[in-house]
Amino acid sequence: MKLNANEGVPSKQECVSKVRPITDALYVLNGKWKLPLIFTLRENAQRFNEILKSVEGITPKVLAKELRDLENNEFIVRKVFPTTPVTVIYESTSYSDSLNGVLGELYNWGEQHREKIRHSMRDRKRP
Amino acid sequence: MKLNANEGVPSKQECVSKVRPITDALYVLNGKWKLPLIFTLRENAQRFNEILKSVEGITPKVLAKELRDLENNEFIVRKVFPTTPVTVIYESTSYSDSLNGVLGELYNWGEQHREKIRHSMRDRKRP
DNA sequence: CATACTAGTTTCCTAAAGGAAAGCGGTTTC
DNA sequence: GAAACCGCTTTCCTTTAGGAAACTAGTATG
Numbered sequence: 001m002k003l004n005a006n007e008g009v010p011s012k013q014e015c016v017s018k019v020r021p022i023t024d025a026l027y028v029l030n031g032k033w034k035l036p037l038i039f040t041l042r043e044n045a046q047r048f049n050e051i052l053k054s055v056e057g058i059t060p061k062v063l064a065k066e067l068r069d070l071e072n073n074e075f076i077v078r079k080v081f082p083t084t085p086v087t088v089i090y091e092s093t094s095y096s097d098s099l100n101g102v103l104g105e106l107y108n109w110g111e112q113h114r115e116k117i118r119h120s121m122r123d124r125k126r127p
Numbered sequence: 128m129k130l131n132a133n134e135g136v137p138s139k140q141e142c143v144s145k146v147r148p149i150t151d152a153l154y155v156l157n158g159k160w161k162l163p164l165i166f167t168l169r170e171n172a173q174r175f176n177e178i179l180k181s182v183e184g185i186t187p188k189v190l191a192k193e194l195r196d197l198e199n200n201e202f203i204v205r206k207v208f209p210t211t212p213v214t215v216i217y218e219s220t221s222y223s224d225s226l227n228g229v230l231g232e233l234y235n236w237g238e239q240h241r242e243k244i245r246h247s248m249r250d251r252k253r254p
Numbered sequence: 255c256a257t258a259c260t261a262g263t264t265t266c267c268t269a270a271a272g273g274a275a276a277g278c279g280g281t282t283t284c
Numbered sequence: 285g286a287a288a289c290c291g292c293t294t295t296c297c298t299t300t301a302g303g304a305a306a307c308t309a310g311t312a313t314g
Binding site: 063086 | 258260262263264
Binding site: 030098103106107 | 136137139142145146147148149150151152153155156157162163166167170181183199200201222225226228229230232233234235236237238239240241243244247
């Protein structure tokens, strides 16, 4: 009783639905500066120019864009105070803590993988 | 007793060591085709041209490079059989199962996050 | 009115990822 | 010897991420 020539082979729909939530998650962590920014703002809320100094190497253009991304994903909030000159404080949200599980898994797996590959490389030289 | 002007502020070393294992992990999943390839080869081992067909849109050049990456990370093995014409089978390893924890966390968080952002967008239109 | 300060934006540029199309080496079949 | 099949590689091109440097708007102070 063969209803479909691709029996047993998952449909494209099925594959996409398996992969998309994962790529969604990866997407929000994507880019050179997302993690450093998340971690530095977890240490303490900071102003734009303070972040520029504490995250070494980032430029104003890229920082502005990354902060917008993080705000859109609700990992941080932007608070403006009408001092003169203005004060803008970026502060990490409690929602950013929801990343802890993911980040913990990534950390442990990444650490383990580095060791694994280090050993494999060594064994290729001296088998 | 102030020993250091940056007391309480983590050193750059400390930040790097917190972030690097995570970026290592993200790096191996990086790129447009890594996850589709991992998943398709978990379904069943396949030949080069079979993968080209089952992973819709990938080109030979990119596939060859991605397979090399996956092999270097020991997620797959490349098996060559001296038939004519040659048969090359790519097969996922049991080590690729070590990703299950990470992928599960990413999946759950990603699914939840998509919902969260969807609701936030709606509430911005109708507050 | 000039200067200073914050929080960005704008313009221009480079490097890397990825795609399209064609080609290639080895081996059989006709 | 031509054609076909497999598993790629090569060349050329476009898009995107990110960096350097300069500039801007708003609001004070002198």
